Amino acid sequence: MSRKRFLDTECPVARALDQVGDWWSLRIVLQAMYGTRRFVDFQQQLGIAKNILCDRLSRLVEHDVLRKEDVGEHGSRYEYRLTEKGRDLFTVVVALRQWGDKWIPTEFPPLDLRDRENGAPIQAVRVLAGDGRALDVRDVFTQVDERQNTGS
């Protein structure tokens, strides 16, 4: 059987993971956020096999996370660039990064992100209530109404 996909589920997390939840996609998006645009650069920086990279890039383009642009006069040179949808994964990536820094420390010092405006460190990403209180998983519930709570 083929790998399970989660295209039409009611659960938005599952739908999101369906598009970027495989082993490589988010890493590719991350590299793109660092400015990588060329096939070879993705390949070298990530150490990913070319056929897999090819497949992932196509999938990301298909899902409108990346856009493939033809640079160079008559074909054969391309750039993969983030779309708005792709750029909007920034929050997810930063949340993951902060989680990694907090819970999987290494010998390396945490490479913190800084505000380009003034060089100051950014805040920790948090889930906030309407009134600005920081919320924990136990402080929220899902509006499930009459439908039964399958997934999501």
Place this chain on the structure above:
Amino acid sequence: MSRKRFLDTECPVARALDQVGDWWSLRIVLQAMYGTRRFVDFQQQLGIAKNILCDRLSRLVEHDVLRKEDVGEHGSRYEYRLTEKGRDLFTVVVALRQWGDKWIPTEFPPLDLRDRENGAPIQAVRVLAGDGRALDVRDVFTQVDERQNTGS
């Protein structure tokens, strides 16, 4: 060759993805956040094969994202519960959920999360500067200092 892992990289995102970046782990964590604790329930709610579930649960326990608790008198009934590290993935999950709701809409209405305190919807998760401005991927840079920027 076996699947590439990213255990000791300088990049915290890669380290995070190494622990929860496979096809199932974040889904399991999500279910756990919805209150699922038993093997069979994970299995049925996710539609995951038992051997894979078994493997993923062990990995998550090994990485201290879940804790395996022995309930029932002398073994043979267990519960998998989120640790603090696991609960702290809440931000990541909510960010993903909001991204999914925004960019991959379906016939289902977005199932919004609400504040248990007062039933009000929560805010969109955002990356904020020290002074509270919302930041985009282009508004930040990484403190890379003298080391070369490999990965991260």
Place this chain on the structure above:
DNA sequence: TTAATTCGGTTTCAAAATGCAACTCTATTC
């Protein structure tokens, strides 16, 4: 008090997915 069922797995086996190396086909550079 057996018998059936549930829980939490392990085993087996076929079908993907992955990684690697070699190869291709344009351009561009030496």
Place this chain on the structure above:
DNA sequence: GAATAGAGTTGCATTTTGAAACCGAATTAA
């Protein structure tokens, strides 16, 4: 004019995944 680089394919071996069968302990049903 030959060599190299970019962006992929193709073929093949290894891993991972998924489905279904099986298993042993404990719990429930008859």
